[in-house]
Amino acid sequence: PILRHHSHNPNSLLQILIGAQEIHGFIHADAIDYLSSALKLPRAMIEGVASFYSFLYLSPHGEYRVLFSDNITDRMAGNQNLMQRLCSQLWVEPGKASEDGLLWVNTTSCTGMCDQGPAMLVNNIAINRLTQDKVDRICELIRERVPVSDWPAEFFAIEDNIRRRDILLNSNFQAGSALKAALIRGEAATAQASQGYIAHMIDPAGLDRAADATLQEIKISKLRGRGGAGFSTGMKWEFCRNAKGDAHYVVCNADEGEPGTFKDRVLLNSYADLVFEGMTLCAYVIGAKKGFLYLRGEYRYLLAPLQAVLQRRREQNLLGSRILGQAAFDFDIEIHLGAGAYICGEESALIESLEGKRGTPRNRPPYPVTAGYLNQPTVVSNVETFASTSLISLHGGAWYAGIGAENSSGSKLFSVSGDCDYPGIYEYPFGVTVAQVLADCGAKNTQAVQISGPSGMCIAAHEFDRRISFDDIPTAGAFMVFDQRRDMFEVARNFVHFFAHESCGFCTPCRVGTALLSNLMDKLNEGQGSPYDLAEIEKLDSLLQSTSHCGLGRTACNPVLHTLAKFRPAYECRLSHQEFVPAFDLDTALSQARQMTGRDDAGAHLEKNHDAK
Ligand code: SF4
Incomplete structure (x- = not known):
């Protein structure tokens, strides 16, 4: 019936695979064989498509597939503790299906619920405003194997959260x-x-x-x-x-x-x-x-x-x-x-x-x-x-x-999230200042605003009188607010991991460059950083800008460069060495082996051993 619905059209392969997955929760090898002969497509091509999309699975991933949204605003709202809570209650490790085939838990990139996070997807359906109570109830429902379609309807209620309307949202439009x-x-x-x-x-x-x-x-x-x-x-x-x-x-x-x-x-x-x-x-x-x-x-x-x-x-x-x-x-x-x-x-x-x-x-x-x-x-x-x-x-x-500003006619919708009292949708004529949006959404002690997502611009407090328009700050709509409590290094690190995860892998500079960038940020975070690493980030940026195939690779370093320029102390406090230090410390990596063997004497440490010689 799925093939019939799509008229056996190979151009609908992705839609057919999505439909096939809904039957068993994953795409069975037999289904791939069948599609290969029915659509006259090589098996490798079908597998290649299925393996490209992170919501398609080629092996059993559990009856319940839970993905926690892992945007920086979800993190600020405590998604990691909630995920840990769910995993420990249901005895499952992130990224691994439970042995009884019941559950699989992992993280995913932003699910578009930043105004009502933390959020998750259960079998691809969004649940927002997660709390400890809600997570506990979800654990019970999973344990009792209640089908997701029978879960309380209020779990799935997504609000519009419109806070300011202008020409578009006030339009009272009649179809036709x-x-x-x-x-x-x-x-x-x-x-x-x-x-x-x-x-x-x-x-x-x-x-x-x-x-x-x-x-x-x-x-x-x-x-x-x-x-x-x-x-x-x-x-x-x-x-x-x-x-x-x-x-x-x-x-x-x-x-x-x-x-x-x-x-x-x-x-x-x-x-x-x-x-x-x-x-x-x-x-x-x-x-x-x-x-x-x-x-x-x-x-x-x-x-x-x-x-x-x-x-x-x-x-x-x-x-x-x-x-x-x-x-x-x-x-x-x-x-x-x-x-x-x-x-x-x-x-x-x-x-x-x-x-x-x-x-x-x-x-x-x-x-x-x-x-x-x-x-x-x-x-x-x-x-x-x-x-x-x-x-x-x-x-x-x-x-x-x-309406709007010069070279930027009409209105613009903003998705406002982060540290403010009234997150949600705001519509303004183009030309509105960052300060005005911050005042309207109830933001206090704001340190920075990330405009237009990780690839966009990080705007610091001294720039809040700048205007949103194609001539000053262009945007696709994201407006994430960070107050003085936030560590802008951590914000940038989250964005860099996002790019590494979402690189499609087609071109080497982006596939390898975004991974190297994530590693460098993790290295700084673990106290292994030196000024050498900051210079390395700048080199990576010019390489990615000049050799990447598309905009993702070209903008992947933006969050680091912008925060480095405007919040340098957040980086400098992590530079614990003046000379280059490798990211991998063998002696630290051996600590688990020392624990297992019950040895912690000088001979079990590389450096001390070396000094003794
Ligand atoms: Fe893919 Fe674009 Fe990154 Fe190249 S730059 S790997 S095409 S996302």
Whole structure:
């Protein structure tokens, strides 16, 4: 049935594997053999895909698979103690399945619940606001083998936590209104072009002119992509529209995996019509018949509600054939699930993943606008970008361009977390100062703010009057607050481990460089550091910047360099040696052997032994 549901399409391999895993909790070797012959794909390729995604398992991982979110904000909220508590109550070691096959516990990168952490995923479903009590109840449920679907519903309640609304979150949007506005605008443009007496229905250029009118509004709005890069949305749509291909595609990137980011979660939960309508507008402009929403695996709980919204929109004739009665306007949207690979947030890796492959970033150029999904012209945009285009169609480009700051029109959603009284979602016109956001979220004694996740910028107190905009501090939305109690070295160390874990391994500089960087940070943490190691970090940065294949490798050293520049004492207090010291200390490593043999005399110590000679 899984293969039938996906029409035996090898491009749906990832979705098929996700479905296959749901049967036994892991992907059985027989299932791989079967898929290999049914899809006519080499076995090695299927295994290669399955082993790429951290939420897919090729061996039994237990009836209950528990992943604790391990972002820095989860750590600040005590996730490590909670994980230890669960492991000791259920007699299991992190990373190892219990012998009775009941349970497997591990950590995962940020699950997008930083405003209500600590959080975990149980069999891929999110549970937030973990406390000791909640963990104890979870232990009982696991011990009694209660199916996750029968666990108390309140465990799975995820709040939107909207704290400040502006044009997007206040929009009170009616499904279909932005599309109708586009069609009316198109009719007016057509009527004008035809001097008012030929209806656009019999004018073959009519739909083109109608789409052109909407594209014009997007360009006038000066909307820039909200995923971080800030490329002009109007230009992207225009390039794609003009690109030659057998088919055009629209892809919504809902794989927000940047630690500290959770705004898409809220848009998809409560503003899905804005997003889907923006995708439909884009299809109207570029002439696409098919769209995909790539939903991060951590937001699996949103899949059914989003499917219901799509179905309702089909019934409202806002998707499907002849949308709103327009003869040449057919478009529908499919939702694809991710499976725990941060790199799939990179647009070309996301396209590879949509095609059922490992999420390895492609060489660029060519860019997706000319050679994207199945090498056809494709617009890939962020959830917030598509939602904004609906508003622009409704109210006009000039209205939108009048909001925000120079070169940064409109509003921006922030995912605020960390040391503040009111974590959650804040929407501001572009140009707001860091200080204003801090005041509104109830942050006190703030030492630093990490903006736009680990690859973004670390802003220290003397910079809090800086503004969030593409000209000053650009952001994809994460806003993590650290007060004076926090050790900024530890913050950077957590981020560096994140990059090492999420490196896709395709290119050596990033695969090895991020591991070396983590080791160096661990070495400093263990008191084995010297100034030599700081110089080594700088060398690694220039190597990663110049030789990495994609942005992950190029920005992997950012958290260390930024904190080193602004919080150097946090590093210097760890430099206990002036000369180089190796990270590995053989004498310390032998301490366990000494314990086991009951020897701790001078002869059992390397250094003393050496001195004696
Ligand atoms: Fe993969 Fe890192 Fe290379 Fe990017 S830079 S392709 S994440 S290994």
